[in-house]
Amino acid sequence: MTERRETGRSHPAKPGSRPQKTRLGAVKNTPNTSPDKARKPSGHSARTLAEPDWSEGERIAKYLARAGVASRREVERMIEAGDVVVDGVKLTSPAFKVTGRETIKVGRNIVSAPEPTRLWRYHKPSGLISTNHDPEGRRTIFDEFPKSLPRIVTVGRLDLTTxxxxxxxxxxxxARALELPKNALERTYRVRAQGTVTDYKIADLAAGMTVDGVDYAPITAVFDRENGANSWLTVTLTEGKKREVRRALEAVNLMVNRLIRINYGPFELGDLRPGAVEEVPPELMLEAVGTMISEANKPLPDAPKRAAPAAKSRLGTRPGSARLGDRKRRPQK
Structure with a gap:
């Protein structure tokens, strides 16, 4: 559940922008690297540029992460694969620095400068893949998103039927900060599983376990009700490893046949309809996760909320407007 995918939507270059023709190069940014020994990037001109001025800019991996391309780690893999080009030169080092005045391409797409951080809640229906492309041709969540959404990444992922x-x-x-286990953000699920819930099974989950060589931290499970051969539980965890809920419950003979995530950290599903997308207002996002956002990317607290167009899901209820459900609100007594 920790893997994420991005939309891959391209953005046009800023009007009037001019490529930076100096300071940038495809050599590794190490003190002993000689420009004369730099490898000539394939598919581009055989020019070698000077070592960049380390007093300016930020590392390309961090810059592209802030721009919503992917996490730093994923950007580093893109650079290693030769997919990142700055002013016509293919990069070989994730430590390379940029100022934002350059023309930066990932694959065939020109990357726009980072914008203020935005966050959306999405109610994923069952039957969609949480990637931007599926080799088997199955429909993905990115096929369902409104076309007006900017380049976005998912915070973790949900399985096909989750x-x-x-x-x-x-x-x-x-996105990376929200996923990190060290930040211990709770994920809460409503679970329907075949089998009988006992105190011993709940205690086993709470103690943590190892399943097929994978260690799982303690999981909190609360029995809600029984419905025929099925039991409903509310399950809370903090790691979010791949198929963690299903594997942990199967280890105590509870076979999951429906799984619905209702909370992720301070944000909740609420009454958001299947297939609907709704933006979290900037002031609430800053209040909830502001410490995880770079100062350079923080929006103004009073920035107006932009209307979020409805996604047209083929698998869920056709979405309409929904009230904000990112924070728990209960009527005052």
Missing amino acids: EGLLLLTNDGEL
Whole structure:
């Protein structure tokens, strides 16, 4: 559940922008690297540029993460694969620095400068893949998103048949921070499983376990009710490893046949309809996760909320408007 995918939507270059023709190069940014020994990038001119001025700019991996391309780690893999080009030169080092005045391409797409961080809640229906492309041709969540959404990445992922809350953001750095186990953000699920819930099974989950060589941290499970051969539980965890809920419950003979995520950290699914996308207002996002957002990307607290167009899901209820459900609100007594 920790893997994420980005939309891959391209953005036009800023009007009037001019490529920077100096300071940039495809050599590794190490003190002993000689420009004369730099490898000539294939498919581009055989020019070698000077070592960049380390007093300016930020590392390309961090810059592209802030721009919503992917996480730093994923950007580093893109650079290693030769997919990142700055002013016509293919990069070989993730430590290379940029100022934002350059023309930066990932694959065939020109990357726009990072914008203020934004965050959306999405109610993923069952039957959609949480990637931007599926080799088997199955429909993905990115096929369902409104075309007006900017380049976005998912915070983690949900399996094909898992429903519920999936967070989206245009800030890869924020997405990574929300996923990290060390930040211990709770994920809460409503679970329907075949089998009988006992105190012993709940205690086994709470103690943590190892399944097929994978260690799982303690999982909190609360028995809700029994419905025929099935039991409903509310399950809370903090790691979000791949298929963690299903594997952990199967280890105590509870076979999951429906899984709905209702909370991710301070954000909740609420009454958001299947297939609907709704933006979290900037002031609430800053209040909830502001410490995880780079100062350079923080929006103004009073920035107006932009209307989020409805996605047209083929698998869920046709979405309409929904009230904000990112924070729990209960009527005052």
